[in-house]
Amino acid sequence: MKKTRLVLQRLWQMVPVLLAISIITFFLAQAIPGDPVRLIVGPRAPQSVIDAVRAQYGLDEPVYIQYFVYMGNLFQGDWGQSIAFRVPVLGLIGSRLIPTLWLMAGGLVLSTLVALVLSIVAARRPDRLVDQGVRLFATVGLGMPVFWLGLVLSTVFAVQLGWLPASGFGDSPIDHVRHLILPWVTTLVVMAPILIRNLRATLIERSDADFVLTERSKGLAEGPIFRQHVLPNSLLSNISLLGIVAVYILGISVVVEPIFAIPGVGQLYLNSIIARDYFVIQGLTLVFALLTMLCTLAADLLTLAVDPRVG
Amino acid sequence: MAGSSSVPPVHPLIAARLTRRQVLRGIVIAGSVPPLSAILAACSGEDEGGGGSGTPSTPPEEIVRGGVLKIATPYAVSTLDPIKSVAAGDIEVLGQLYSRLTRRGPDGKEILPGLAESWEPSADELTWTFTLREAAFSDGSPVTADDVVFSYLRLRDQEDSAYGGAFQVIEDIVALDPKTVQFTLTGPAAPFLGSTEQFNAGIVPKAVVESMGDEEFAKMPVTSGAWAVQEWRPNEILILTANTNYWREGLPFLDGYEVIEVLRDPTRVSMLEAGEADVARDVPWAQVEQFKTREDMIVPLDPSSVIYVVLLNNQDPVLSSPDVRKAMTMAIDRDGITQAVTFGNAVTANSLIPNTVDYYDPEATPYPYDPEQAKALIEAAGATGAQIEFLTTDIDDQATILVQDQLKAVGLEVTVNQVDVGGWWDSVVNGNYGAAVTWWYNEVPDPDPAVRWALCGTCGNSSFYTFYDNPEIDRLTEDALHETDPAAREELYHEIQRIALEDAGQIPMWYQPYSNVYRSWVHDLRMNPAIQWNMDEAWMDP
Numbered sequence A: 001m002k003k004t005r006l007v008l009q010r011l012w013q014m015v016p017v018l019l020a021i022s023i024i025t026f027f028l029a030q031a032i033p034g035d036p037v038r039l040i041v042g043p044r045a046p047q048s049v050i051d052a053v054r055a056q057y058g059l060d061e062p063v064y065i066q067y068f069v070y071m072g073n074l075f076q077g078d079w080g081q082s083i084a085f086r087v088p089v090l091g092l093i094g095s096r097l098i099p100t101l102w103l104m105a106g107g108l109v110l111s112t113l114v115a116l117v118l119s120i121v122a123a124r125r126p127d128r129l130v131d132q133g134v135r136l137f138a139t140v141g142l143g144m145p146v147f148w149l150g151l152v153l154s155t156v157f158a159v160q161l162g163w164l165p166a167s168g169f170g171d172s173p174i175d176h177v178r179h180l181i182l183p184w185v186t187t188l189v190v191m192a193p194i195l196i197r198n199l200r201a202t203l204i205e206r207s208d209a210d211f212v213l214t215e216r217s218k219g220l221a222e223g224p225i226f227r228q229h230v231l232p233n234s235l236l237s238n239i240s241l242l243g244i245v246a247v248y249i250l251g252i253s254v255v256v257e258p259i260f261a262i263p264g265v266g267q268l269y270l271n272s273i274i275a276r277d278y279f280v281i282q283g284l285t286l287v288f289a290l291l292t293m294l295c296t297l298a299a300d301l302l303t304l305a306v307d308p309r310v311g
Numbered sequence B: 001m002a003g004s005s006s007v008p009p010v011h012p013l014i015a016a017r018l019t020r021r022q023v024l025r026g027i028v029i030a031g032s033v034p035p036l037s038a039i040l041a042a043c044s045g046e047d048e049g050g051g052g053s054g055t056p057s058t059p060p061e062e063i064v065r066g067g068v069l070k071i072a073t074p075y076a077v078s079t080l081d082p083i084k085s086v087a088a089g090d091i092e093v094l095g096q097l098y099s100r101l102t103r104r105g106p107d108g109k110e111i112l113p114g115l116a117e118s119w120e121p122s123a124d125e126l127t128w129t130f131t132l133r134e135a136a137f138s139d140g141s142p143v144t145a146d147d148v149v150f151s152y153l154r155l156r157d158q159e160d161s162a163y164g165g166a167f168q169v170i171e172d173i174v175a176l177d178p179k180t181v182q183f184t185l186t187g188p189a190a191p192f193l194g195s196t197e198q199f200n201a202g203i204v205p206k207a208v209v210e211s212m213g214d215e216e217f218a219k220m221p222v223t224s225g226a227w228a229v230q231e232w233r234p235n236e237i238l239i240l241t242a243n244t245n246y247w248r249e250g251l252p253f254l255d256g257y258e259v260i261e262v263l264r265d266p267t268r269v270s271m272l273e274a275g276e277a278d279v280a281r282d283v284p285w286a287q288v289e290q291f292k293t294r295e296d297m298i299v300p301l302d303p304s305s306v307i308y309v310v311l312l313n314n315q316d317p318v319l320s321s322p323d324v325r326k327a328m329t330m331a332i333d334r335d336g337i338t339q340a341v342t343f344g345n346a347v348t349a350n351s352l353i354p355n356t357v358d359y360y361d362p363e364a365t366p367y368p369y370d371p372e373q374a375k376a377l378i379e380a381a382g383a384t385g386a387q388i389e390f391l392t393t394d395i396d397d398q399a400t401i402l403v404q405d406q407l408k409a410v411g412l413e414v415t416v417n418q419v420d421v422g423g424w425w426d427s428v429v430n431g432n433y434g435a436a437v438t439w440w441y442n443e444v445p446d447p448d449p450a451v452r453w454a455l456c457g458t459c460g461n462s463s464f465y466t467f468y469d470n471p472e473i474d475r476l477t478e479d480a481l482h483e484t485d486p487a488a489r490e491e492l493y494h495e496i497q498r499i500a501l502e503d504a505g506q507i508p509m510w511y512q513p514y515s516n517v518y519r520s521w522v523h524d525l526r527m528n529p530a531i532q533w534n535m536d537e538a539w540m541d542p
Helices: A002-031 A038-040 A047-056 A064-077 A089-124 A129-143 A146-160 A173-206 A212-220 A224-235 A239-259 A264-275 A276-307 B012-017 B020-025 B035-042 B087-099 B145-157 B206-212 B265-273 B285-292 B321-333 B333-340 B371-380 B400-409 B421-429 B447-454 B471-482 B488-505
Strands: B068-073 B103-104 B111-113 B116-121 B127-132 B170-175 B180-185 B227-233 B237-242 B256-261 B306-312 B387-392 B414-419 B433-439 B506-512 B517-519
Touching: A002 A064, A002 B145, A038 B206, A064 B237, A089 A129, A089 A173, A089 B237, A129 A173, A129 B068, A129 B237, A146 A173, A146 A239, A146 B265, A173 A224, A173 A239, A212 A224, A224 B421, A239 A264, A239 B265, A239 B333, A264 A276, A264 B400, B068 B111, B068 B265, B068 B371, B087 B227, B087 B237, B087 B256, B127 B145, B145 B170, B180 B400, B227 B256, B285 B517, B306 B321, B321 B371, B321 B506, B333 B371, B333 B400, B333 B506, B371 B400, B387 B400, B400 B433, B447 B471, B447 B488, B471 B488
Parallel strands: B068 B256, B387 B414, B387 B433
Antiparallel strands: B103 B111, B116 B127, B127 B180, B170 B180, B227 B237, B237 B256, B306 B433, B306 B506
16 A cells, blocks of 8 residues: 555656656757757758758757647657657667666676675675775776776677677577677676675674674674674665666666667667757657666665565 | 860770760660679779779689678668768668669779660750660569659759759650650759769659658668668668669679668777678778788778868958968978878878869879978968867867877967867858868769869858858859860869869868778678779678
8 A cells, every 4th residue: 555655656756857857858959059950961961951851850940849849749659750860769769678678687687696795705704805805896896987898898708709799689588698798797897886885884884783782692693693684684775776776777878888789778879969869869868767767766665675664 | 075175084994995975875885784794894994093992803603692791880871762861871871772874883983874774965965865774673663764753853853852963954854765764954064974873863663652651761662772671770770681673683692781880989890800790881090900911801991082171261360361271281291190190091182172083183282391481471470379279079089189289380379179070060060160170072973062062162061161262163163064075174173173272271181091891701892982882793701
């Protein structure tokens, strides 16, 4: 009951946020200097042709009118036309969403698993060599430029060793996995540190918490204390972080996808901004915003489900 | 006037064998579809005149059929309708999808029969009659005169026909019978015959376009060229298969080819090295040098019509002075920059039009490199310390940095402003810039569009938005368009090039070949200066 109400409430709260984002994006995108039509038909095309094509897309109208027309169409399920590719935006985004969701899901699961193992190992022996190593990895990973890391991985494992593909998404689920291993590893190296730093700190802090001292004084062994009390307790407070990491992965898809030529929405987002493909920018911004809010909602629901104290 | 003059040096192959009249009539090579061996023989003339193609042609018995060739390119495909775009990625593909009335020989210049097996101009060259060959579209329906009329009318008249300028000279076009088309021109137009080969003059099926509508046709068209569209995923991949109805018998050799859009240079290079692409377009020069030494790569360096220039905004208070512009030309070590940026793969430009277009003047000479005199000129013009803003899309652009340094050395203050491509065009078109290192290319061998784009002040693009305007050039441009005598036409274009260099409205930098790289299993593939592959003649090892 309570959960349903919470979900409905949160979903309802998304409406004004999405509306505000749609307005800001629409006017911002059109405020950037540059004409999508000149780029698409080619700079050599005469002005008369550019004007004619602008009119076909309604770009000759004032921006606020364009916005109302756009929103009107959007409520009827029409996301507009891509100016750069002259196809409907919804279909273009739809076909690109799958690879990005694969990238996000795999990246999140792998980052979480690696972060979990490394944090536990490090927190059990704070300041020892293992811990130092994990902390070093976390620091280096956080500072690692994604495009550089991706390039290095691709050069070594795809070009030199030929173990994995350098580009694309493949045609079957197994093929998808093969194509996504390098992008996942790239994501993992830069994303796991965010989780590690928080989880490790929480684990160490909770290891000295009052309830742990009580348990120690009762004579409980360190192993069970850690497994049954410290770990679950620390994980709970880090669940909300998973939502944030998922959103981060979505964000760096704009960088990761072009490196590995993955035909996802991240790559499309980048290209649409370069091409000033207004309605694709608009559609993708809404999709990204929606995904972001859904990820945080999912993390909150997960917390709600497993933590008896919240609710 | 025709025949009274010598044949211009730009047609060495033709000059050797044919009279101009024979070339115009297209009678020598006309007839039925040439046999395969003749096609291959026709492809083998490439080393004449230093064409410099890296792929020798192959005896027919050695050619292997089949395979799908993959190209990784940074250029986006935005439409599959031949008239809707003049952007690089589209030009490259549209020319492969649609056959035109004529086609170009391996040198990119010689005009050969295409869908028309022959043609005949009237004595005044105002009426041209084309006879079509037996040919079919990719759906099997025959190519008729009605289709040709329809294709040319939409090319000339449709308001969103992106590059219809060359076809406005067509006053009337009629189908005399199902296999004969007659064009009537508004006046003499030297580029007309060549324009029938232009990438956007491809023949489309009237019935299909009319029933599908433009929008749907542009996504999944019926074609007349060597390739049919299997699937197009915009911004990702265009998958083409051999058109079994293609009129050039026995071609293409490949089962298909794919155009994969990959924006980032390093990713295209990785794909090529990993064998995920057979051809990479626009490989950075540093890597080209590396690939030259490798056995498993081919670096053809086919000549392009790409010309690098420094645009100067002639409306800028400082750059409006011809002396300052002259001084800037003299201040820049054009040879040195060309060598440094392209690793010696380009030649320094001596004119302001591409060196692969007709009537390019190899004797044209810009002001020489002389920093001392440049400094003196700048001082005399009172421009020492004047500020010039260079516009660039890449703050690390080597040429811009070198030019900046050399201009500083003669007393100018140069700042660099970085914007993205969309912003760049916006600033340039509106004249909100000082100078910019950039490049352009010509889609056809005829110099008319090149001059209208880059040097003519009243032809719609304000001399590539330098706002340089010399009425003499504007007049010569129109004269040259209507001059049908090649020798006289050559003189007019040489005069235009001479005046443009003297006025220093912009600075010529270099002519560079295509920096495409192929895997060693790709054979007989070339790209001509008009950005057209001979993909129908290419083949791969199994």
